[in-house]
Amino acid sequence: MTIATPAGMEIRAEIKPGYDQILTPEALALVAKLSREFEPRRQQLLAARAERAQRIDAGERPDFLPSTAHIRAGDWQIAPIPQALECRRVEITGPVERKMVINALNSGADSYMTDFEDSNSPNWDNQITGQINLRDAVRRTISLEQGGKQYKLNDKTATLVVRPRGWHLDEKHVLVDGKRVSGGIFDFALFMYHNAKEQLARGAGPYFYLPKMESHLEARLWNDIFVTTQEELGLPQGTIKATVLIETILAAFEMDEILYELREHSAGLNAGRWDYIFSCIKKFKLDKDFCLADRAKVTMTSPFMRAYALLLLKTCHKRGAPAIGGMSALIPIKSDPVKNETAVAGVRADKARDATDGYDGGWVAHPGLVDVAMEEFRKVLGDKPNQIDKQRPDVQVTPADLLDFRPEKPITEDGLRYNINVGIHYLGAWLAGNGCVPIHNLMEDAATAEISRSQVWQWIRSPKGVLEDGRKVTAEMVRAMIPEELAKVKQVAPDGDNPSYERAAQIFAQMSTSDSFAEFLTLPLYEEI
Ligand SMILES: CC(=O)SCCNC(=O)CCNC(=O)[C@H](O)C(C)(C)COP(=O)(O)OP(=O)(O)OC[C@H]1O[C@@H](n2cnc3c(N)ncnc32)[C@H](O)[C@@H]1OP(=O)(O)O
Ligand SMILES: O=CC(=O)O
Numbered sequence: 001m002t003i004a005t006p007a008g009m010e011i012r013a014e015i016k017p018g019y020d021q022i023l024t025p026e027a028l029a030l031v032a033k034l035s036r037e038f039e040p041r042r043q044q045l046l047a048a049r050a051e052r053a054q055r056i057d058a059g060e061r062p063d064f065l066p067s068t069a070h071i072r073a074g075d076w077q078i079a080p081i082p083q084a085l086e087c088r089r090v091e092i093t094g095p096v097e098r099k100m101v102i103n104a105l106n107s108g109a110d111s112y113m114t115d116f117e118d119s120n121s122p123n124w125d126n127q128i129t130g131q132i133n134l135r136d137a138v139r140r141t142i143s144l145e146q147g148g149k150q151y152k153l154n155d156k157t158a159t160l161v162v163r164p165r166g167w168h169l170d171e172k173h174v175l176v177d178g179k180r181v182s183g184g185i186f187d188f189a190l191f192m193y194h195n196a197k198e199q200l201a202r203g204a205g206p207y208f209y210l211p212k213m214e215s216h217l218e219a220r221l222w223n224d225i226f227v228t229t230q231e232e233l234g235l236p237q238g239t240i241k242a243t244v245l246i247e248t249i250l251a252a253f254e255m256d257e258i259l260y261e262l263r264e265h266s267a268g269l270n271a272g273r274w275d276y277i278f279s280c281i282k283k284f285k286l287d288k289d290f291c292l293a294d295r296a297k298v299t300m301t302s303p304f305m306r307a308y309a310l311l312l313l314k315t316c317h318k319r320g321a322p323a324i325g326g327m328s329a330l331i332p333i334k335s336d337p338v339k340n341e342t343a344v345a346g347v348r349a350d351k352a353r354d355a356t357d358g359y360d361g362g363w364v365a366h367p368g369l370v371d372v373a374m375e376e377f378r379k380v381l382g383d384k385p386n387q388i389d390k391q392r393p394d395v396q397v398t399p400a401d402l403l404d405f406r407p408e409k410p411i412t413e414d415g416l417r418y419n420i421n422v423g424i425h426y427l428g429a430w431l432a433g434n435g436c437v438p439i440h441n442l443m444e445d446a447a448t449a450e451i452s453r454s455q456v457w458q459w460i461r462s463p464k465g466v467l468e469d470g471r472k473v474t475a476e477m478v479r480a481m482i483p484e485e486l487a488k489v490k491q492v493a494p495d496g497d498n499p500s501y502e503r504a505a506q507i508f509a510q511m512s513t514s515d516s517f518a519e520f521l522t523l524p525l526y527e528e529i
């Protein structure tokens, strides 16, 4: 099938039946307009990221910005939150797959973040069928028959929030004036064109989660895109609302500024813990003093994570903004009631800590965890939709607190093998089209897998990358473990005979042992799908 594209736009992918209803001339015209207007700024901001990374590699340490001290000191609040976003005690998340979209909307959660990012493998079909699924979900016509079950929406469903791809990702199948468009702009523009008015007519609105930003200037870019899109679609300014994930160490130093940039469009901040840990490893990978312990030992109560979580909460509530907690990677374990109880207790403790600290809600990975999380927030909030009125003047967080990277020990052979195993398993699933996978009874997505592969790279290079039995982690040690872990992965993965796992092992070996550090694992992987 062929479709008409705006002048200067080229689509290098198959247009399957139904795709033409998403890739309409008007929707593509919005993609082209936003690309032409904003792509140069995206490229400048990505270049600025690379320059900053070089300075950090050379020893510079982040601090609160002197140039924006007036914003931090100023007395301002974000615009009022729409009613549909007032109560977000439990937010379920998941990829834009049809069955999961229906299950998540029906899960009993207050809101549902549907994901083109960490939990999605961004192949062409996933991106476009995802848009089809969301169009049908917004209009409540979505249904499915699968495995002898009928899926359709309940009368009451969660509020829909969409996470487009981050600034680093392109949509390689769509070119404007010969250049790839931004994945984030592509996802955002198609969703807005097809759904914003319909959502408003149904009492909600176009709501987004914005991932992986590193500075308030990146938030300003999103804000300017919102303003232009609202003009183009004839929507009142301030209609779009966006929650920013604070999931990079550099953004943690600019939380006030990010809220300020988006103040007419803000729906608060979220503590995206997994990418945050990854970002810390990535930014300080060359620092001889930086070296985190086994992945399992780095938790929300680790000193640097605790400082970040409390600063986020305090900053949001001071500005009248919701503070939303992140996700425990624990998921229900159907095969083992005892282990299941431990996993559920872990989620319960995670939500209890967030609710008690003052968070207004938190994420869950699975419908089976909605009630548990809801109960913990209800215990603290009662019937209140949120606790934005809870101020935390007692919280004082310094740059040194945010950079207090402990624990450093233990680093174990089990922890090293775990990282290699998860890395290969996740990469293999991603190449095969699945961006979120249960591995060793935990939710694994692009953010958790980034921690695994970057720890291996860093342990090889850091003088502190020493196993507790005294052996230094080396490239040779990792290379020897890779085939052993690949064999284990192939045994347990449901599609273990898929050649994508062999390829994943090759990519993992290359990425973890090469001198250069890949900025995101999804960048080289994307060229393979
Ligand atoms: C770092 C971050 O960015 S966190 C945000 C990104 N991560 C996520 O969103 C996690 C999303 N979660 C998931 O993808 C899944 O829960 C997994 C992969 C972790 C586990 O999946 P599975 O092992 O297949 O779960 P399980 O078999 O228990 O599923 C049971 C049912 O729940 C459904 N389900 C599970 N998770 C979800 C979800 N997040 N949303 C909607 N439905 C879900 C399944 O589709 C299945 O439905 P069915 O009974 O109708 O067939
Ligand atoms: O996107 C969430 C995260 O933890 O990363």
Ligand SMILES: [Mg+2]
Pocket (backbone or CB within 6 Å): 118, 211, 212, 245, 247, 272, 274, 275, 447
């Ligand atoms: Mg993330």
